[in-house]
Amino acid sequence: MSDSNLLTNLQASFIGIDTEYPTVDGQRGPRIYLDSAASTLMMAPAYEVGHEFLEHYASTHSDLHYAARSASHAFDWAHECVLRFVDADTDRYCAFFAGSGATAGFNRMAASLSRARPERKVVLVSEMEHHSNDLPHRHHCSQVVHVPCMGEFERYGGLDMDKLRAIFEEYGEKINYIAVTGASNVTGAITPLAEVAKLAHAVGAYVVVDASQMIAHAPVSMNDADIDVLVFSGHKIYAPGSPGAVIAKKTVLSEIKPAELGGGMVDDVYIAEYMPTETLPDREEAGTPNIVGGIMLGAVLDLLTRVGMDKVREKEIGLIDYTWNALKDIEGVSVYGPEPADVPRTGTIAFNIKGFDHGLTAAALNDFHNIQVRNGCFCAHPYVRELLKKEMWDMDIDPDAPNAEADVERKRGMARASLGLYTTQADLEKLIAAVRDLTSRRDEILSLYEPIGSNGYRHSSFAPAPRDLFDPKRLLGNFLATSA
Ligand SMILES: Cc1ncc(COP(=O)(O)O)c(C=O)c1O
Structure with missing residues (x-):
């Protein structure tokens, strides 16, 4: 097998890449996993x-x-x-x-x-x-x-x-x-x-x-x-x-x-x-x-x-540039970190949508578009606060105030889309379209959600229970039933 065939086969080999989840519109479809910086999916042959x-x-x-x-x-x-x-x-x-x-x-x-x-x-x-x-x-x-x-x-x-x-x-x-x-x-x-x-x-x-x-x-x-x-x-x-x-x-x-x-x-x-x-x-x-x-x-x-990781890198650079530029071009979206032309970067892009707290962006991307991103300060609080300093000052918030109230914490963070070997151009186009969609329906989306704690948001009527998505007890139940 040539190296490029191997790469193509590996890209298609991940467990859980097509797992289907429900969305607000009553549909069910494969997720788009853009949370690889937190943890990647499992490579099936391994x-x-x-x-x-x-x-x-x-x-x-x-x-x-x-x-x-x-x-x-x-x-x-x-x-x-x-x-x-x-x-x-x-x-x-x-x-x-x-x-x-x-x-x-x-x-x-x-x-x-x-x-x-x-x-x-x-x-x-x-x-x-x-x-x-x-x-x-x-x-x-x-x-x-x-x-x-x-x-x-x-x-x-x-x-x-x-x-x-x-x-x-x-x-x-x-x-x-x-x-x-x-x-x-x-x-x-x-x-x-x-x-x-x-x-x-x-x-x-x-x-x-x-x-x-x-x-x-x-x-x-x-x-x-x-x-x-x-x-x-x-x-x-x-x-x-x-x-x-x-x-x-x-x-x-x-x-x-x-x-x-x-x-x-x-x-x-x-x-x-x-x-x-x-x-x-x-x-x-x-x-x-x-x-x-x-x-x-x-x-x-x-x-x-x-x-060859040089091939993996080569493939990812095009996707990073596309996502960075496309997100940056959306009115009301901020992307964070040095320009890719100034400092080389990996496929991790933090962003915020004006008028949305980071938790709301992540929840709405999940619920409406089946796109999984992370939000918050990503266990890098000093760095995130530095990146948000000017925005916080503009909102009259001290970015470094300790023990901030929950409504401040909900603003002190970002959404983060991060790529893996399985991420395709089509996934990222869907992300860009979804972010555009959220910016165009801001008031409607804000009216549908309520804040939960300092980091999260929940849709007022759409919230599938974790056990309806995956339930280890149910799997054990299947085994127990066949053993009865
Ligand atoms: C840059 C970086 N360093 C260290 C860690 C910690 O890794 P782990 O939680 O697997 O120990 C993470 C996890 O998110 C990370 O992104």
């Missing part, structure tokens, strides 16, 4: 690998019975797939799985690096970060310095390299590491990682990259950019239910003590002492791992390596 593996299921760390041998081999293969996918040389780098997403990896690295290099008290964190790549550093490290972005107000975004240079000069060898996102989960703005790594390494600091939003959208080369640590979530790259992945230089891992202890990471244990193993990745994977999830993630990464 799911099938995981499903088939269950026929051989056993725990890893043994090769004496057949199933354990298969499990250990497949789990090792998954680690190799991760390393290959991020172009990390096996002599220099090691991959390990942690928790259920990137959050576990950041907490681990923040705790370990701050303990390993206490004399370097400063950690740099960009102002674009998801809370997962900000709060663990605030918690574990003595001093966090936030690095500003370029531009202002709604165009704020993309690391300000001049200011970063000045910060590296000011703090020099006091800096332990810089934690920076590869791409923002709000605006998709991409960070020039190789340049950041050069600045960091000049003062002996490490670079910890949050690749959660970059991993499914653009090629990453840890070798070329000389990245020390890279972290991502498997559920953001077509393997929901898989663990977080951490890829780190072996020199970095050998400097730190394992942050988690338990079975599988020790050579021996006595009442008086214990001896952590020197073997990687075992030393970093205490406990029984998420073997099925790791194998499904390995399968996704293997397939995408065969396609």
Whole structure:
């Protein structure tokens, strides 16, 4: 199969892409899923690998019975797939799985690096970060310095390299590491990682990259950019239910003590002492791992390596430009973040419709048009508030006021459309048409909805119950009925 056939087949292979839901007009139809930045859909051939593996299921760390041998081999293969996918040389780098997403990896690295290099008290964190790549550093490290972005107000975004240079000069060898996102989960703005790594390494600091939003959208080369640590979530790259992945230089891992202890990471244990193993990745994977999830993630990464992430990126760029320009051209719609021509970006576009709170936009897109987008501050509150600053001032709202009332919170946020491998031009044309439709029926739509809490809106007469959409108990009931 040629690479482009493989890409086409993969694009058509996602579980749940055509799931049908009801709309206000009494119709039922396939959803348009534009919420991939929160979590992607499952790639079917990778799911099938995981499903088939269950026929051989056993725990890893043994090769004496057949199933354990298969499990250990497949789990090792998954680690190799991760390393290959991020172009990390096996002599220099090691991959390990942690928790259920990137959050576990950041907490681990923040705790370990701050303990390993206490004399370097400063950690740099960009102002674009998801809370997962900000709060663990605030918690574990003595001093966090936030690095500003370029531009202002709604165009704020993309690391300000001049200011970063000045910060590296000011703090020099006091800096332990810089934690920076590869791409923002709000605006998709991409960070020039190789340049950041050069600045960091000049003062002996490490670079910890949050690749959660970059991993499914653009090629990453840890070798070329000389990245020390890279972290991502498997559920953001077509393997929901898989663990977080951490890829780190072996020199970095050998400097730190394992942050988690338990079975599988020790050579021996006595009442008086214990001896952590020197073997990687075992030393970093205490406990029984998420073997099925790791194998499904390995399968996704293997397939995408065969396609080539440069091809995935090439395909997405046209869709990003189309959506950005088309949304921007709609009267009364604001789009956020730097212009794609100024800062390269991934397929994540945050926007607001004048007169609509972000929650109302998301609810109406769902209820009237079967389009699924996310809304709020996307766990990147400081960045979102900066992007909204001018609009908030114009509404006489202090963007930084803590503990704001619910009616302020309902304005402090955005709707976000985010793309995946399965997103088509037709999906995005439907989004644009739907946004146009909402802007043209503002008063009617406002009259149909009531606010719920600080983030949501509910239609006054159309609100299918969650259990009518999917009900695990009903499925169990089917099984129980056939077992009666
Ligand atoms: C940029 C970024 N970093 C980190 C995370 C945290 O990932 P997880 O919740 O899978 O740990 C997310 C999730 O939305 C994200 O978008």
